[in-house]
Amino acid sequence: MIETENSQRGNPPTVLQVLPGLVTGGVERGTVDMADALVQAGWRALVASSGGPMVRELERAGATHITLPLDSKNPFRMRTNARELARLIQEYGVHIVHARSRAPAWSAYWATRRTGTPFVTSFHAPYKITGPVKRWYNSVMTRGDRVIAISNFIGRHIAENYKIDPNLMRVIPRGVDLDRFDPELVSAERMIQLSEAWRLEDGVPVVMLPGRLTRWKGQAVLIQAMAELRDVPALAVLVGSDQGRVAYREELEATVEKLELKSSVRFAGECRDMPAAYMLSDVVVSASTEPEGFGRVSVEAQALGRPVVGSNHGGVAETVLPGQTGWLVPADDPKALAAALRQALALAGEERAAWAARAMEHVRQNYSKQLMCARTIAIYQELLEERAGMT
Structure with missing residues (x-):
């Protein structure tokens, strides 16, 4: 447990996190994890969003959720949200406001300037800059009293595209x-249940690509790579919902049909037990054609000892150790992806076990939830100490 001087005095600091909603995704997962860590540390955790299925998990952790339409990008609604957030800051005695997305960040920024509350932002993605207006809109994520970049790649993106005091970025x-x-905690029963649902055949290696069905996630690249591996017995499993992108899914299915890969590619849909899914895999693919801010898939897979083949850009290029825990290949290059998959599928016995051990240790040392939360709470504490020194 991370304890602070404030919590020991019985006067817990209060942190308000703001984001569009709590449906699913990395931003949402980080918010819930952070709220849980704050409660465990003796702080008070508030989260404001438009709501979603993850609210229940948030409240089980002991945090308080406040429903506001923070998913709206309507300028008038954003101003109204700012007034509501300012009211919440005063009502709950909020010490820190932490914004994790642009539209709610603007509302939070205006509210904290009005109330004089320290403001933290987390910059999660290399937002596209299509002109001065978009640059200005994105820039709210650099206006925090502290700005958290979720990878060195994002840190470089911020420094190269926005005016920011480098001393404020972490x-x-x-x-x-x-x-x-944790591979030790994934039961055989869970793996059997999922294997049956996916209709997996014994002895056929599984190449898994997790991620919602959207073009930039690279499902088409993997399908084309499988056409280069006809001599290798393997099944590509695409895990993720199309989230209404029916046309893209149909395009992928047509590609599978055209390349005569129906026996080598399977659409598994949404999966609610990702640890078991990773454990069923022989190799995990992160084939994004555009750079990701972090790339959660590659880290989750390594945590469970699975070798990863990832696109050599964005945050994924930082989390995979080439030749030790996985392979990095040029983005949108099916032949290069196929060559790496061929090597990954050839791992066996002691060599595969050594790769697994290195991958799990790599994640334990660098990418644990506990480490992320401790570092973030340290930033909160730093701001509280600065504020105390000003009074």
Whole structure:
């Protein structure tokens, strides 16, 4: 447990996190993990969002959720949200406001300037800059009293594209819950149940690509790579929902049909037991054609001892150790991906076990949830101490 001087005096600091919603995703997972860590540390955790399925998990952790339409990008609604957040800051005696997405960040920024409350932002993605207006809109994520970049890649993106005092920026990678992504805790029953649902055949290696079905996640690249591996017995499993992108899913299915890969590619849909899914895999692929801010898939897979083949850009290029825990290949290059998969699928016995051990240790040392939360709470404490020194 991380304890602070304030919590020991019985006067717990209060942190308000703001984000669009709590449906699913890395930003949402980080918010819930952070709220849980704050409660465990003796702080008070508030989260404001438009709501979603993860609210229940948040409240089980002991945090308080306040429903506001923070998913709206309507300028008038954003101003109204700012007034509501200012009211909440005063009502709950909030000490720190932490914004994790642009539209709610603007509302939080205006509210904290009005109330004089320290403001933290987490910069999660290399937001596209299509002109001065978009640059200005994105810039709210650099207006925090502290700005958290979720990878060195994002840190460089911020420094190259926005005016920011480098002393205010901190790089804190996302963290994986090692109590959940632990191979010792994934039961055989869970793996059997999922294997049956996916209709997996015994003895056929599984190449898994987790991620919602959207073009930049690279499902088409993996399908094309499988066409280069017809001599290798393997099944590519695409794990993730199309989230309404029916046309893209149909395009992928048509590609599978055209390349005569129906026996080598399977669409598994959404999966609610990702630790078991990783454990069923022989190799995990992160084939994003655009750079990701962090790349949670590669870290989760390594936490469970699975070799990873990832695109050599963005945050993924930082989390995979080439030749030790996985392979990095040029983005959108099916032949290069196929060559790396061929090597990964050839790992066996003691060599595979050595790769697994290195991958798990790599994640434990650098990408645990506990480390992420401790580093973030240290930033909160730093701001509280600065504020105390000003009074």
